[in-house]
Amino acid sequence: MPQTTQTETGLAGESRELVLTRLIDAPREALFRAWTEVGLLKQWFTPRPWTVPFAELDLKPGGLFHTQMRGPEGEKFDNRGVFLEIVPGEKVVFTDAYVPGWEPAEKPFITAIITFEEEGGKTRYTARVWHFTVEDRVRHEAMGFHDGWGKATDQLEALAKTL
Amino acid sequence: MPQTTQTETGLAGESRELVLTRLIDAPREALFRAWTEVGLLKQWFTPRPWTVPFAELDLKPGGLFHTQMRGPEGEKFDNRGVFLEIVPGEKVVFTDAYVPGWEPAEKPFITAIITFEEEGGKTRYTARVWHFTVEDRVRHEAMGFHDGWGKATDQLEALAKTL
Numbered sequence: 001m002p003q004t005t006q007t008e009t010g011l012a013g014e015s016r017e018l019v020l021t022r023l024i025d026a027p028r029e030a031l032f033r034a035w036t037e038v039g040l041l042k043q044w045f046t047p048r049p050w051t052v053p054f055a056e057l058d059l060k061p062g063g064l065f066h067t068q069m070r071g072p073e074g075e076k077f078d079n080r081g082v083f084l085e086i087v088p089g090e091k092v093v094f095t096d097a098y099v100p101g102w103e104p105a106e107k108p109f110i111t112a113i114i115t116f117e118e119e120g121g122k123t124r125y126t127a128r129v130w131h132f133t134v135e136d137r138v139r140h141e142a143m144g145f146h147d148g149w150g151k152a153t154d155q156l157e158a159l160a161k162t163l
Numbered sequence: 164m165p166q167t168t169q170t171e172t173g174l175a176g177e178s179r180e181l182v183l184t185r186l187i188d189a190p191r192e193a194l195f196r197a198w199t200e201v202g203l204l205k206q207w208f209t210p211r212p213w214t215v216p217f218a219e220l221d222l223k224p225g226g227l228f229h230t231q232m233r234g235p236e237g238e239k240f241d242n243r244g245v246f247l248e249i250v251p252g253e254k255v256v257f258t259d260a261y262v263p264g265w266e267p268a269e270k271p272f273i274t275a276i277i278t279f280e281e282e283g284g285k286t287r288y289t290a291r292v293w294h295f296t297v298e299d300r301v302r303h304e305a306m307g308f309h310d311g312w313g314k315a316t317d318q319l320e321a322l323a324k325t326l
Binding site: 062103113131 | 256
């Protein structure tokens with residue numbers, strides 16, 4: 001485990017989830033669309049200068065969620081998983097613990113619960129990212145979860161306001 | 164790993180799934196009902212003299228699948244998981260990798276894909292049980308998967324023929 005976790009105590013230290021929440025001045029439906037339409041998702045899903053040149057979304061339980069991420073030096077990462085639950089305008093749940101057909105991944109890492117709730121004319125946007133182990137949560141945090149998801153959410157917010 | 168696995172070679176040795184398949188002389192719908200109605204499931208789900216005095220089924224993706232098993236010496240095991248997919252009359256998929264709300268289990272073990280297919284006036288019944296690791300598949304086999312699921316399937320078959 002990285003050095004930084006040694007000072008953590010109590011619940012945070014044992015937690016298996018990372019949470020990002022933000023009040024966004026855009027309708028729930030716009031945020032849901034930005035998560036579920038390929039042409040929109042590609043515009044915000046990775047912090048620039050990284051891009052998403054290709055994505056596939058099959059919006060049903062067990063349906064493919066595939067994103068291809070490209071870095072400024074030509075790096076390429078393919079992420080394949082499945083959706084677990086879709087509630088239009090309210091919730092998107094996905095994981096990399098399975099591929100379509102429900103074959104389990106050998107190294108499951110995250111399960112993300114994205115919710116959109118009306119709050120005083122704006123939208124309470126929450127990304128709750130679960131890990132199967134505390135070690136995976138620690139590793140994800142050390143990989144830069146808060147910075148990376150924060151910047152992507154800035155891009156999501158800017159896009160949603162235009163929809 | 165148990166001694167028995169050392170003689171396995173090739174795909175079987177590396178496989179993460181266990182499969183039980185049987186041609187059953189009962190309609191698909193009867194088998195589906197036996198899997199999805201609490202009062203029926205309790206009658207066949209564990210090999211006698213074990214019983215299932217209590218079960219809860221919430222038939223939707225992310226819905227609770229809870230069974231309580233009792234042994235002849237008073238042993239008690241609670242198994243909690245969720246359904247991942249339900250296709251009426253055709254398919255039931257569940258796992259112990261999550262509890263409702265999509266919180267991942269700390270020790271996910273199985274993901275089971277149960278299918279019912281029409282075959283020459285009978286039903287091709289297949290239980291495909293995936294594990295996240297080869298070690299878990301080996302352990303499940305050593306725990307008596309084939310004997311246990313085989314006897315339970317005998318009970319399922321007998322019940323389905325009466326429906």
